[in-house]
Amino acid sequence: MNYFELFGLKPDYTVDLASVSKTYRELQMQFHPDKFATASQSDKLAAMQKASQINDAFQTLKSPLRRAEYLLSLAGVDLQHEQQTLRDPAFLMQQMEWREQLEEIAQSRDPDSEISAFAKQLACHQDTLQQQLVTTLAAQSYQDAALLVRKLKFMFKLQQELELLEESLLE
Template sequence: MPISTLTADATHFALFDLPARFALDQVALDGAYRTVQAQVHPDRFAGGDDAQKRVAMQWATRANEAYQVLRDPLKRAIYLLQLRGIDVQAEQNTAIAPDFLMQQIEWREAIDDGAAARNVAALDAVLSELRDAARIRFDKLAGWLDGGADQPAAETARELLFIQRVAEAAGRQIERLEDA
């Protein structure tokens, strides 16, 4: 779809002429991104007037931002939910299931223990467990989003954000120990 036919409020999916769903063909996204960039890249408008250059830069920036959102499964899920009027409220809504809260505490304690013991293998084990937990939730998330079950999808997205933060903390500890 030519960029000239899109409005400024077009969704990321419309920008790349892709269906608005969680399951996404990465090859199709990559190809669509390259096509859009070829249409709007500022170098194509180097000889144009200032307004053309500015518009090209805005569309190129928009395409980059849209691509970054759609290529990341968690960002894509949150974006889909936003399009449906559901705010994940990750920062404000910290209400999570008690069993997940306990699991999160256990992961954080395991990270603290591994860091204190300078045990990279223990931290790697926590990271592996976090990846498994994320994979299970992404499978659920895909079914909920593509099936229209937005509330469970939002709760799962919040859990994935927590898992992501814990995994980043574990990664930082591993880097710290390996750099020491």
């Protein structure tokens, strides 16, 4: 049973996160290992495995990036262990510009406003990529979707680096 089936969803990039959270809590209550404290060893083990599967499914479904990678894996495209380089010159140039911008924030006279502006810029670009991802996945254009996921991986990593920079500047 795949994660979408486990949560009673159709395999789709767009999910209702409130519904996913609600289903997660219901499944956890149903299969929590404490409910099987007096059960046989095999039933305890099965409950523990099911609870673990539910946790993995929840972590995957609630994360846009992990959800996209999972959808691609269901379609036979595994991005988890690939080392393929992104071959989009325009995006590679944009990456270099963003990296420079990130470096300049630390030296800025007003890093708070720079961080805020950069975060908005990244969020806007992420939203655009995610909207494109919805369309390409719906069209079952999996190689194009894989390219978008690779770009999103970079975007999410850059966003994390921005958050780390912000924390370091607050210290």
